[in-house]
Amino acid sequence: MPVGLPFYLGLSAVLFVIGGLGLLLRRDPLVMVMAIELMWNAANLAFVAAARHYGDMGGQVFVFVVITVAAADVAIGLALTVLLGRTRGTLDADRLKWLRG
């Protein structure tokens, strides 16, 4: 018996909240990027479930696009993290504040 759309949306919301908590609570930029990945994937799950529910392949195509954009996001985020680690020697997000006005 298939599970209905609300279950998938609920799971997606739970995963999104977990990702948001990780983004807010962790100070390691690498783990923060991973938390952002959790949030991307929660949105993807909602898209896939909706695509199945409504019988529209557009949702899956959108997930494909999101995965691509997330890969680009990871590339930039990790390049920034490496740059920070090499130039500053610290990976503490609370100390990365010399850019603020």
Add this chain to the structure above:
Amino acid sequence: MITFFVVAAAAVAAGIGVIAARNAVHSVLWLVVHLCSLAVLYMTLHAEFLGLVQILLYAGAVMILFLFVLSLLSARSAPSTAVGEALRGQTGLAFAAAAAVAALVLVGAVVGNIAPAASSAPIAAATSSAAFGSVAAFGQVLFGPYLLPFEATALALLTAIVGAVALSAGHDEAVRHGLLAEAAGEPADGVPIDVSHAAPAEPVATGGKR
């Protein structure tokens, strides 16, 4: 039904593991578990191609990237990546925000359940066709009405490549010209980039910023 709940529990547990693990390598491994369980969910939703892409691209390529960066960085600055406590009050605020989002979703779910047609409708009729989610159907949609977004992703990837290369190569150039200090301890001469480990508590004009 059973599959969904088992895999959903695995996904939630792995997600908590990602943000709760002390060691960043463990976070990456938990993230792999999380992504694989999501791939299983995709497959149960007749999105087989997306499930495979998820495993290949996310759990394969992106996680390898994470591990590479981790091994690259942990050689230099291991100890500062410990989790520690966040800013004062940030934990409470974060959990309050999470509770707010959860309450919002709960209200949305209840309203959606009250509305008769939305959620009580069975899985749509189009899913009865066996072609739903297959690679052929996916390609026809991707290269048909969604061709422009597909091309736009190519542009996004190109931008990401150029950005990543510019960031790392630009760093090497800057180090060669002495613009950046290689480590945080030694200040670069000329450019006033202040590391400010022990920044004084600036009392003015930062209203609301924590």
